[in-house]
Amino acid sequence: MSWIIGLTLFGLAYWQVRRRALERAAELSPTGMLRSPLYWIGSGLSVLLVGFVLLVGQMYRGAPIPAGLWIAIVAIFGVALMIRRALKWRYPV
Incomplete structure (x- = not known):
């Protein structure tokens, strides 16, 4: 049930x-935003960020998480925010 x-x-x-x-x-x-390379790069970075976060969740079960992975996550997050800002500037929808 x-x-x-x-x-x-x-x-x-x-x-x-x-x-x-x-x-x-x-x-x-x-607006043409769906054909923009920035849109697709931002979407790809979002998927990559979710994948890294799931990887961290899987690795947390036993082993320590490498510092390089945390730095990569923060860097991808920062780049994704900058791309989002560039898209908002280029396509003010």
Whole structure:
């Protein structure tokens, strides 16, 4: 019975996220932002940052986390913020 509730909640969340994503894409498409290399680099950095955070979560189970990984995470976060600011400056939507 609980799997039905979980599946329903997941379906509802997916439906809401998809609807908002389609609205956002329809809003950004006329500006040309979706074809911008900065947009794709920012999206790629976001995925990379999530991957590093998941890696840290997996590594935390037993071994100490290398300092270089933390520096990389902070550097990627800073670059992603600068790219986001550049996109806001170039495409003020």
